[in-house]
Structure formats: C-alpha cells, structure tokens
Amino acid sequence: MSHPQPLRIGVIGAGGIMRAAHLPGWQQVPGARIVAVCDLDRGTAERFATESAVPADKIYSDVQAMLDGNELDAVDICTPNRAHTPQVLAALERGLHVLCEKPLATTTAEVRQMQAAAASAKKILMTAQNHRFSAISRGIRKFVETDGLGEVYHARIHAVRRNWLPVKPTFIVDAISGGGPCMDIGVHALDLGLWLMGFPDPVRVSGTTKVNFAKGHGIPGGWGEWDRNRFDVEDFASGFVHFANGATLVLEASWLQHQLEKEDFSAQLFGRKAMVKWPSGDLATVIGGSLIDAKVQEVSGLKPSHQEEIFAFVDAIRSGKPSPVPVEQTLKVIAILEAIVESGRQGREIVLPTAN
Ligand SMILES: NC(=O)c1ccc[n+]([C@@H]2O[C@H](COP(=O)([O-])OP(=O)(O)OC[C@H]3O[C@@H](n4cnc5c(N)ncnc54)[C@H](O)[C@@H]3O)[C@@H](O)[C@H]2O)c1
Secondary structure, eight states, X not given: OOOOOOEEEEEEOOSHHIIIIIHHHHTTSTTEEEEEEEOSSHHHHHHHHHHHTOOGGGEESOHHHHHXXXXXXXXXXXSOGGGHHHHHHHXXXXXXXXXXXXXXXXSHHHHHHHHHHHHHHTOOEEEEXXXXXXXXXXXXXXXXXXXXXXXXXXXXXXXXXXXXXXXXXXXXXXXXHSSSHIIIIIHHHHHHHHHHHXXXXXXXXXXXXXXXXXXXXXXXXXXXXXXXXXXXXXXEEEEEEEETXXXXXXXXXXXXXXOSSSEEEEEEEEESSEEEEXXXXXXXXXXXXXXXXXXXXOOTTOXXXXXXXXXXXXXXXXXXXXXXXXXXXXXXHHHHHHHHHHHHXXXXXXXXXXXX
C-alpha cells in the first residue's frame, strides 16, 4: 500500500476559525502533521499546541522565527485580515505552499504582490473560500456548468445580517480588518457568485459604504457589545458591477440593518433558461410553457466545506495541480470590493484596469 506524501504544516494564527474548522480539517488528512504554531497571544498558541500535539518548543510568537526554525512544507494562515500579506509573502519566500483565510488581502496591490511571489516560488497559494467546497455549491456549480441556466445575465449577491456584528477589534477596526462586512462576509458571497458565473471580467463598479447603526445603540448586537469609539469600518455596503461579457451583479453586505431574516447569505443567478439560488438550490424555470419550481441537489458523499477545502489544498500540493482557488480569481473578488469602497469615497463609478 502506498503511503501519502508526508506534509509538515506550520500554523499562523491559532484563534477562532483555526480551532473550529482548520484544525479538525488537518486532523483528517493522512500523512499531514502540524509541527509548529505561531500566535501573537502565547496563551492561544499554548492551548492550540495542546490540542494539536505540537511540542512546547515549537510554539512561536514571531512568524519569521517559526519559518527559520523548522522544516515545513506549507503554512495555514488564520490571522486577522491585515496581517495576511507579510505572512503570505514570508512563507512563499521560504518556498512553502500557503493556505490563507479570506480575504487574502484587502487591496489589489497586495494580491498582485502575492500573485507574483507565488509564481516565482512555484508554490500553491490558495484563499480559504470554504463555501466553494460545500455539497450544495458543488451541486449548483455542476448544474451551471452543464448549461442549466443558459446565459447568465445577472447575479444578486446578499451577505446581510439583522444584528450580527462581530464585536472583536479584529473585525471592526480598519487598521486590523481592512474593512467591514464587505471584506468580512461580502467576500464569501461574492466569491461564490463569481465562481458560479465562471469568473467573468469585471469592468465597471459603482458602490457605497455607510455606517448606519454601528455608532449608535439602535440595534442590539446578537454577539454582545462592541467598542463604538474604535469602530471605523462600514456596517453597510452596496455595489453594482458590469462585466466584460455584458452581465451585471448587485451586492449588498451588512452586519446590522432592519430586516426579517437573521441572516441572508445568498447568491441568485439569473439566466435565460432558469434562475438558481445558492445555498438553497431553489430553481425557477419554465418547461412546456408552465412555470416550474425545482431544486438542485447536493453532490453526495462530501465532508463539511472547511474539511473539503483542506483536502483540495493537500491534493493540489501532492498531485502538482493548480491552486483550487487561483489567485487570479481572488484578484477579481478583491478588485470589486475595493472598487465599491473607492466608488463610495469618490462618488463616481470606478473603471477597472483590464483583468490580470
Ligand atoms: N472562512 C470562514 O468561515 C471564516 C470565519 C471566521 C474568520 N475567518 C477569517 O479568518 C481570519 C481569522 O479570524 P478569526 O475569527 O479566527 O480571528 P481570531 O481573532 O479568533 O484569531 C486570530 C488569531 O491570530 C492571532 N494573531 C493576530 N495577529 C497575529 C500576527 N501578526 N501573527 C500571529 N498571530 C496573530 C491572534 O492572537 C488570534 O489568536 C480572518 O481573516 C477572518 O476573516 C474566516
């Protein structure tokens, strides 16, 4: 029986999403071992080391020290958004494969830097867009790829919550997060929508960002209180995108607003043959002149999305396949989000440079 190629993983950022989703993912990969952990917070790193059987002398608070002191094959980065770029670049510089949480970076300039570094290192750089790997996402994608929708002319992307504002400074202070709901949850739904559309080239974007509720006490936060003085990102963003193929997309992202749903996290694709909604799989079409409501089915046999995401990263490393979430695609996602913010700031439509 052949043994899988051993993989030595360094973890950077051992907080919420690492412990809840990435660690259980790594624990399911035969031949992969987390050999070192780096976190600015010593207590967090120690707790993680205990949970993941990392020896005490392999706990770091400095990324470069971890990279210098260990033979690694890849790193998994789960630090706050603004910390990603230097860490991704340092790991690529060392010749390591990189899995990094979303948003990969909060500016296109940084994504381009990473793109160049990954190309020159010839290593996998993958944004952790876990929603692409869920059973329903795979089912809908298969349906779209087999021309189930016909030509897609419009997408409606929602990442809107009634009162779920993440309270940590890592999300609400721009110097750490690089943006509000646009970069936090908009990035997920937008990536998913663009992936289902086959990543057309965005050419023009108008948008706006606002702080409607987060500075006051009008809507009670479901995750408790936050520091209103330090809050300096948007709590609402909306944007309208034109693509080179003539399609359009509308995006809404918010953490706090008067709405009926606790959360509406969805992508609707409107095609000439049918409309499909993610993640419900709801389908609207016409057959023989009759209006038909139907449902796209999940792909069966898949593990939860974060697990499948890590499997895909490992498979790309071991088989020499391209990144399962190519950085060229991440660049389009970040270009749109950046342009929404910039459009709001400048009060005009932003024309994007030709893609890539
Ligand atoms: N895909 C998803 O479903 C999902 C969900 C939540 C968060 N995220 C993303 O994951 C990332 C982390 O979010 P989180 O909720 O786990 O945050 P968190 O605050 O719970 O954890 C981040 C950890 O990084 C550490 N850290 C901060 N700066 C560091 C640095 N410079 N070097 C080393 N360690 C550092 C902190 O001490 C903390 O332990 C963010 O980019 C976020 O957008 C993704």
